[in-house]
Amino acid sequence: MSLSGYRYSSKGFYSFAEANQRITDDDDEDRTDHKRDRLQLNLSQQFGDGNLYLNGYQQNYWDNDRHDSSLSAGMNYSMLGISYNFSLTWSDTRSGDDDRSIYVGVTIPLSRWLPSSWASYSLNNSQHGATTQNVGLNGSLLADNSLSYSLQQSHSTQAPKNSSSLYGTWYAQYGRLNAGYYSATDGTRQISYGATGAVVAHPHGVTLSQPLGNQFAIVDADGAPGIGFENQRGIRTDWFGNAIIPSLSAYRENRIGVVTDQLPDDVDSDNTATTVVPTRNAAVVAHFNAHRGYRALITLTQPSGKSVPFGAIVTSSDGLNSGIVDDQSTVYLAGLGESVTLRVKWGNRPQQRCTAAVVAEGDNNLKDDAAGIKRIRTVCNQGG
Numbered sequence: 001m002s003l004s005g006y007r008y009s010s011k012g013f014y015s016f017a018e019a020n021q022r023i024t025d026d027d028d029e030d031r032t033d034h035k036r037d038r039l040q041l042n043l044s045q046q047f048g049d050g051n052l053y054l055n056g057y058q059q060n061y062w063d064n065d066r067h068d069s070s071l072s073a074g075m076n077y078s079m080l081g082i083s084y085n086f087s088l089t090w091s092d093t094r095s096g097d098d099d100r101s102i103y104v105g106v107t108i109p110l111s112r113w114l115p116s117s118w119a120s121y122s123l124n125n126s127q128h129g130a131t132t133q134n135v136g137l138n139g140s141l142l143a144d145n146s147l148s149y150s151l152q153q154s155h156s157t158q159a160p161k162n163s164s165s166l167y168g169t170w171y172a173q174y175g176r177l178n179a180g181y182y183s184a185t186d187g188t189r190q191i192s193y194g195a196t197g198a199v200v201a202h203p204h205g206v207t208l209s210q211p212l213g214n215q216f217a218i219v220d221a222d223g224a225p226g227i228g229f230e231n232q233r234g235i236r237t238d239w240f241g242n243a244i245i246p247s248l249s250a251y252r253e254n255r256i257g258v259v260t261d262q263l264p265d266d267v268d269s270d271n272t273a274t275t276v277v278p279t280r281n282a283a284v285v286a287h288f289n290a291h292r293g294y295r296a297l298i299t300l301t302q303p304s305g306k307s308v309p310f311g312a313i314v315t316s317s318d319g320l321n322s323g324i325v326d327d328q329s330t331v332y333l334a335g336l337g338e339s340v341t342l343r344v345k346w347g348n349r350p351q352q353r354c355t356a357a358v359v360a361e362g363d364n365n366l367k368d369d370a371a372g373i374k375r376i377r378t379v380c381n382q383g384g
Contacts, residue, residue, distance in 0.1 A: 050077035146234035171234035213247030224290035265372035268334030291335020312346035354380035
């Protein structure tokens with residue numbers, strides 16, 4: 001609950017917006033009224049899954065007895081995922097006109113039949129205005145909700161009595177596209193479309209992106225393309241392994257996470273999340289240690305047929321990949337090239353080391369599973 005009162009001891013006081021209005025419309029008598037005092041009440045009470053509220057104010061002016069008054073009461077409630085809204089409003093303006101209005105709204109999720117979508121209905125009745133009813137269908141499509149849409153149908157007791165609209169926005173990798181159509185019974189027809197985006201030059205190259213906010217992140221994924229990010233619609237790393245996260249909060253920790261279950265089959269990353277804290281109007285860099293190449297579960301055996309011992313350390317010859325052999329003599333490695341040499345070590349003596357060569361192209365020992373991981377059996381020859 002909050003109760004506040006304001007008194008303007010000088011009638012020459014104007015807010016910035018009021019001063020601009022007075023300059024642009026000086027002949028309007030209402031624009032020259034000076035605020036004298038204002039009393040404001042805001043009351044809210046939470047109960048279960050609902051909320052009750054009461055808001056009101058009265059504002060008086062210098063040199064006349066006219067005033068502005070408004071009082072609104074309402075309820076918001078949610079049950080079984082369905083949201084209900086109800087409000088009553090009364091207002092009385094300086095010009096002497098008063099009005100009363102009622103609003104009823106219902107929002108129903110449709111996730112059982114149509115993921116990330118909901119239907120809505122609202123009715124708004126005004127004492128001196130129209131009664132308007134609106135039915136809508138809103139939601140988003142595609143795997144990362146990159147296509148949003150809104151379909152609305154309205155009926156009013158005043159012209160235009162009926163109107164329909166359809167709007168859509170596609171959050172693409174290199175920009176944002178939108179299109180819409182509106183028609184009404186008064187003959188109005190409107191078609192709208194547009195495209196927005198940005199070009200960012202940075203130390204790793206030039207990257208196209210969706211429209212930028214005040215703060216944004218430049219993502220460097222070591223040249224790995226096709227990496228998507230959590231809570232970012234349509235954004236992927238490009239062919240150079242770069243991407244732009246278009247909007248961040250200033251002076252706060254912003255988590256940038258990789259969508260691991262949608263990684264391309266030939267891409268893996270050592271770190272799947274990072275945190276950045278940008279200052280206001282700043283661009284920050286987020287780096288991911290990504291590897292481009294196939295993923296594999298490699299089972300290693302010695303020439304004698306014995307298994308490579310549990311805990312043996314496996315390292316690729318270029319030093320970019322490493323892993324530890326499990327109790328089934330199998331090691332998981334990611335980002336492997338078409339041809340790779342593996343060095344295996346489980347002790348300091350020469351007989352506790354071996355080398356295995358894996359060539360992906362044309363190797364009959366390579367088989368892909370449903371997750372796109374190659375399963376390999378190979379002999380680890382003594383030495384190395």
